[in-house]
Amino acid sequence: MGRIVAVVTVRREEVAGGGGPVFVAGSPEEAERLALELEKVLDCAASRVGAHHFVLIDRTPPAR
Amino acid sequence: MNDWEGFWQAADQDVIAVVLGTAVGVITRVLLLRSDYRQYPAYPHGRLIHLSLGLIAGALGALAVPALMAEEYTAITFLSLAAQQFREVRNMERNTLRAIDGQELVPRGDSYIEGIAVVFEGRNYVVMLASFFVSLLSVWLGLWAGLAAGATILPATRLLMRGRKVADIADISFAPVRMDEAGVYVGDIYMMNVGLEADRELIGRAGIGLVLSPKNDDARVTLAHAGQRQAILYDLSARLGVYRDEGEPALVPMAKLELGTGRVGVLALAREHDRDKVLDAVRNVPLLEAAVRHPVRANRKGKERSD
Numbered sequence: 001m002g003r004i005v006a007v008v009t010v011r012r013e014e015v016a017g018g019g020g021p022v023f024v025a026g027s028p029e030e031a032e033r034l035a036l037e038l039e040k041v042l043d044c045a046a047s048r049v050g051a052h053h054f055v056l057i058d059r060t061p062p063a064r
Numbered sequence: 065m066n067d068w069e070g071f072w073q074a075a076d077q078d079v080i081a082v083v084l085g086t087a088v089g090v091i092t093r094v095l096l097l098r099s100d101y102r103q104y105p106a107y108p109h110g111r112l113i114h115l116s117l118g119l120i121a122g123a124l125g126a127l128a129v130p131a132l133m134a135e136e137y138t139a140i141t142f143l144s145l146a147a148q149q150f151r152e153v154r155n156m157e158r159n160t161l162r163a164i165d166g167q168e169l170v171p172r173g174d175s176y177i178e179g180i181a182v183v184f185e186g187r188n189y190v191v192m193l194a195s196f197f198v199s200l201l202s203v204w205l206g207l208w209a210g211l212a213a214g215a216t217i218l219p220a221t222r223l224l225m226r227g228r229k230v231a232d233i234a235d236i237s238f239a240p241v242r243m244d245e246a247g248v249y250v251g252d253i254y255m256m257n258v259g260l261e262a263d264r265e266l267i268g269r270a271g272i273g274l275v276l277s278p279k280n281d282d283a284r285v286t287l288a289h290a291g292q293r294q295a296i297l298y299d300l301s302a303r304l305g306v307y308r309d310e311g312e313p314a315l316v317p318m319a320k321l322e323l324g325t326g327r328v329g330v331l332a333l334a335r336e337h338d339r340d341k342v343l344d345a346v347r348n349v350p351l352l353e354a355a356v357r358h359p360v361r362a363n364r365k366g367k368e369r370s371d
Contacts, residue, residue: 036260045313046259048246054259059313 085199089122175291253329
């Protein structure tokens with residue numbers, strides 16, 4: 001199961017709840033860039049949910 | 065030359081049988097030791113280990129016959145000792161491959177590893193049986209019978225150990241890799257959500273889409289096995305190269321099931337895009353023992369019983 005590590009959004013008000021940090025971007029372009037940077041830094045794939053949010057998902061399989 | 069003739073004439077029938085049997089055993093092992101670049105052992109030391117064990121297996125199989133002829137029935141216990149050794153081979157293969165698997169860009173997966181380990185154990189028994197039969201015939205009927213048996217057994221073992229392949233159970237066709245918003249599709253099969261435009265572009269460039277359609281209901285179940293699909297991905301990346309690195313989490317080769325029809329969509333991120341090579345790579349993926357099921361046959365029998 002994937003785990004949400006971070007959220008990037010341009011619409012702060014549509015994201016609630018906790019767990020990971022939320023990064024608020026000023027524009028869709030900035031959100032895309034933020035998500036790209038976070039993807040490389042965290043080694044977690046960025047998925048887009050809805051039109052305005054990216055979630056970075058940790059899919060590391062559980063250790064054997 | 066004269067010395068050799070003298071050896072064969074003077075030598076005991078048993079000695080000839082053992083030498084011939086062992087030789088056939090070792091040759092069998094060499095023939096079965098295929099190490100192309102997607103298989104283990106690919107390195108000299110791995111080969112050495114398996115050739116030595118092949119020699120031992122061949123010698124044991126060949127020695128058993130004269131020993132039994134001499135009414136030394138305890139010789140059978142040696143064979144069980146050998147079986148113990150070969151089980152150890154299986155453990156060794158499993159442990160090595162599993163240790164390596166963690167660092168593969170595209171892992172083999174446990175099912176594939178188990179399959180490989182079982183084959184490595186099995187090959188030793190084949191060697192032992194081959195040398196046993198050759199030894200038996202040359203003790204019974206003489207040198208020429210042994211040689212003839214060896215000549216027929218060698219190609220036979222290859223045939224026997226040749227497993228089935230993906231091409232036997234599925235029709236393989238190419239399908240375009242396309243993007244719909246954040247979704248990546250192969251043909252009309254949904255693969256995954258890729259959030260970033262940059263990643264989608266890369267996948268569009270390096271991705272090869274394939275659709276495997278199962279030929280019957282048994283094949284449907286086999287293809288659905290996650291281990292079998294991982295094996296397909298591993299072989300594809302081993303043979304075609306893989307466009308992937310650590311720290312690039314979006315670039316993942318994938319094989320997804322279309323639940324409605326049982327077709328499998330394969331997204332390979334390959335460096336080699338030659339269609340013939342790609343097709344050849346998928347066709348020749350071995351079917352894993354763990355994945356092969358025959359539910360149709362089982363159900364049919366069940367029905368007949370209940371009628």
